[in-house]
């Protein structure tokens with residue numbers, strides 16, 4: 001009886017030991033998956049290696065057609081578009097532009113947009129934009145903007161627009177509930193307002209609206225005065241920790257070809273050291289293709305992938 005009991009104890013002890021090890025392995029695997037796979041790719045950091053030749057002499061620039069930054073609510077109608085258009089905004093715009101193009105009435109427009117900054121890369125991006133004399137829109141993470149307020153102010157002074165890209169950019173937090181999203185972007189709004197002096201109304205959801213925002217939340221955000229923007233050209237610069245400049249250029253030029261209205265997605269987050277070089281080639285090529293560059297304030301109807 002005693003022997004049986006001690007055998008039973010040993011068996012229980014071994015079984016418990018075995019399950020503890022299995023549990024430990026499962027827990028470690030979960031941590032690895034959680035940290036590596038579920039982190040947003042744009043936040044993958046790599047060591048910053050700046051290219052000193054990119055630092056350009058500061059020269060004043062004048063970018064035409066900028067709305068009054070004190071309001072940040074003016075939406076300027078695109079060429080040959082009437083207010084009140086409905087339906088799929090992207091298609092409506094393309095159709096309208098294509099019709100107008102037959103009569104050579106319309107200008108192709110590229111909207112350069114940069115998400116996930118500011119970072120050490122941002123001044124280099126600003127230098128290229130200044131060199132090329134083109135305006136852009138920066139969807140900034142407000143918690144990072146606090147670390148680099150001067151980059152944000154310089155972007156505004158250079159004629160660029162600042163948009164809200166949440167405060168935390170933490171997917172699990174911001175997409176845990178509609179209220180969590182609203183709280184986070186409201187926090188971002190208040191933070192950005194202290195830096196730039198006005199309310200930034202342009203809003204881009206991290207990862208885009210598809211699969212992240214419901215139609216109900218999107219319409220609530222609009223009723224709060226936010227203007228949601230996705231994109232229709234993806235530079236795919238987050239497909240790897242560091243995409244070669246040439247690959248970024250190819251991705252953008254290829255997708256932009258067929259479009260009169262190109263809203264182009266880049267990321268000026270930490271470590272994106274190939275971005276400035278890629279940006280210079282993209283701008284040069286799109287200029288040759290006849291594109292004009294504007295900030296998103298000039299877009300008649302925002303490109304938003306979720307149904308309206």
Ligand SMILES: [Zn+2]
Nearest residue numbers: 115116206207
């Ligand atoms: Zn983002």
